[in-house]
Amino acid sequence: MLITRSLESFGNYCMFLWRAFGVPEKWREFFKRYLAEIYKLGIDSIPLIIIVSLFIGALCTILIKLNINNPLLPRYAVGLSTREIILLEFSSSILCLILSGKIGSNIASEIGTMRVTEQIDALDIMGINSANFLVMPKILGLVTILPFLVVICMGTSLFGGYLICVLTSIVEVETYIYGIQTMFIEWYVWFALIKSLFFAFLISSISAFYGYTVQGGSVEVGKASTDAVVTSNIMILLVDIVLTKLMLQ
Amino acid sequence: MIQVKNIRKSFDDGEGTREILHGITADFFDSKTNLIIGQSGSGKTVLVKNIVGLFMPDEGHILYDGRDITLMDRKGLKELRKEIGMLFQGSALFDSETVLGNVIFPLKMFSSMSAEEQRERAQFCIDRVNLTGSENKYPSELSGGMQKRAAIARAIALNPRYLFCDEPNSGLDPKTSIVIDELLSDITHEFGITTIINTHDMNSVMGIGENIVFINKGHVGWIGNKDEIYNQDNEDLNNFVYATDLFRDVRKYRLVHGYKK
Numbered sequence: 001m002l003i004t005r006s007l008e009s010f011g012n013y014c015m016f017l018w019r020a021f022g023v024p025e026k027w028r029e030f031f032k033r034y035l036a037e038i039y040k041l042g043i044d045s046i047p048l049i050i051i052v053s054l055f056i057g058a059l060c061t062i063l064i065k066l067n068i069n070n071p072l073l074p075r076y077a078v079g080l081s082t083r084e085i086i087l088l089e090f091s092s093s094i095l096c097l098i099l100s101g102k103i104g105s106n107i108a109s110e111i112g113t114m115r116v117t118e119q120i121d122a123l124d125i126m127g128i129n130s131a132n133f134l135v136m137p138k139i140l141g142l143v144t145i146l147p148f149l150v151v152i153c154m155g156t157s158l159f160g161g162y163l164i165c166v167l168t169s170i171v172e173v174e175t176y177i178y179g180i181q182t183m184f185i186e187w188y189v190w191f192a193l194i195k196s197l198f199f200a201f202l203i204s205s206i207s208a209f210y211g212y213t214v215q216g217g218s219v220e221v222g223k224a225s226t227d228a229v230v231t232s233n234i235m236i237l238l239v240d241i242v243l244t245k246l247m248l249q
Numbered sequence: 250m251i252q253v254k255n256i257r258k259s260f261d262d263g264e265g266t267r268e269i270l271h272g273i274t275a276d277f278f279d280s281k282t283n284l285i286i287g288q289s290g291s292g293k294t295v296l297v298k299n300i301v302g303l304f305m306p307d308e309g310h311i312l313y314d315g316r317d318i319t320l321m322d323r324k325g326l327k328e329l330r331k332e333i334g335m336l337f338q339g340s341a342l343f344d345s346e347t348v349l350g351n352v353i354f355p356l357k358m359f360s361s362m363s364a365e366e367q368r369e370r371a372q373f374c375i376d377r378v379n380l381t382g383s384e385n386k387y388p389s390e391l392s393g394g395m396q397k398r399a400a401i402a403r404a405i406a407l408n409p410r411y412l413f414c415d416e417p418n419s420g421l422d423p424k425t426s427i428v429i430d431e432l433l434s435d436i437t438h439e440f441g442i443t444t445i446i447n448t449h450d451m452n453s454v455m456g457i458g459e460n461i462v463f464i465n466k467g468h469v470g471w472i473g474n475k476d477e478i479y480n481q482d483n484e485d486l487n488n489f490v491y492a493t494d495l496f497r498d499v500r501k502y503r504l505v506h507g508y509k510k
Contacts, residue, residue, distance in 0.1 A: 025358055026357070026358055029357060029358065113344075117339055117341060117344075118337040118338070118339055118341040119341050119342075119343055119344075121303060121337065121341065122335065122337060122341040122343075124303060124330075125301055125303070125330060125333060125335045125413075126330060126331075126355050126358065126359070127326075127327040127328070127329075127330030127331050127359070128358060
């Protein structure tokens with residue numbers, strides 16, 4: 001029963017994406033909405049990303065210092081480990097898990113409310129492909145902006161580690177800076193950016209699907225919003241494993 | 250003219266298939282306010298959603314001036330929809346747009362007008378529904394009646410040939426309901442539109458019902474107009490129309506004293 005329902009949902013999701021990725025009715029309107037979504041989903045998230053990244057960068061540095069306090073390990077290992085954690089996992093996967101809460105619930109509740117208040121029916125009656133009109137700018141907008149957010153997250157997290165070194169002298173600042181520069185593998189940055197493209201697509205499309213297919217009233221919109229975040233998170237973790245296996249091994 | 254021929258529609262409610270419309274046949278005329286009336290749950294909204302193509306009927310045909318919507322491909326349906334305006338029960342105005350933004354929206358999407366012409370047309374529609382001065386207000390800043398009027402302005406922006414209204418008076422006080430009814434009636438006659446109004450408001454029925462289709466449990470129970478509705482002997486319709494003491498008294502009075510226009 002569960003498998004049948006999951007397969008049915010997946011089929012509906014694919015059909016929904018098929019409708020969403022049509023040719024826009026008016027390119028001018030599409031670009032206006034696309035830019036607005038970049039601003040709303042991406043630029044508006046920057047303060048949250050900066051705050052979270054600063055704290056996580058600082059925490060990583062403190063915890064690594066506490067846990068690898070071994071005379072056999074070089075002192076720059078703190079900076080190096082912090083950098084690897086941030087580049088490989090935090091800046092893309094963990095950041096996207098956090099953003100799926102903010103952006104995913106926003107998309108699902110916005111589209112869900114439009115559904116229950118018949119605004120989507122109004123678009124359909126006008127002869128507009130509502131899935132395309134509402135969803136494609138969101139998906140493309142998030143896919144466009146998320147890699148930039150990942151770069152901001154990387155820089156801010158490393159700066160958070162630097163700040164904690166300056167403020168508490170847990171590690172010498174020069175050693176930390178040497179650590180985050182040493183044995184740098186550029187591919188890890190590309191790896192994080194590529195992953196973020198997949199995650200952006202998952203967050204926006206899954207949340208939009210849950211919002212678009214909601215039936216009922218405000219309670220159902222709230223439920224759809226929660227389901228969207230939970231499903232996005234599970235899919236992010238699943239795809240993270242697959243991509244890590246494919247791209248790093 | 251819109252012709253509905255033997256429409257059947259079923260839904261799966263989880264416990265099995267339930268037929269909501271059992272072969273509806275009716276005609277809706279140009280330049281007339283056509284009313285679909287019936288109790289809640291009788292299938293009125295399902296019928297209207299079938300007529301506008303939001304649902305596809307399981308059986309039957311729907312003809313828009315001879316063009317069968319049930320046989321149309323997606324492109325044909327899209328073209329037809331440009332001739333349709335619809336007023337939803339909850340107005341369905343776009344929250345993120347002002348009144349002007351809502352009215353100008355279909356013009357931006359489908360007309361080849363310049364920006365100035367679009368604005369002029371939108372302003373004409375806003376003025377026509379007596380919303381002048383509210384152009385820059387958001388839907389949340391409008392009363393229920395004003396929201397309905399803004400939705401009517403949006404519905405007529407593209408000069409539709411067919412106008413559908415799903416319970417236009419729901420949530421409105423009687424006086425505002427009359428204003429909305431008169432506005433819909435005026436627009437219908439002024440622009441020669443085929444207007445279909447889905448309602449269970451008896452004031453609308455008595456006020457603007459030029460062609461009334463009574464739906465009872467998914468069947469057509471009666472067809473007539475507001476003058477004929479007093480003197481018919483359909484038991485189901487009488488139970489619906491004369492559900493309140495006020496209308497029972499009106500009927501008694503009219504049976505004794507006759508009907509005067």
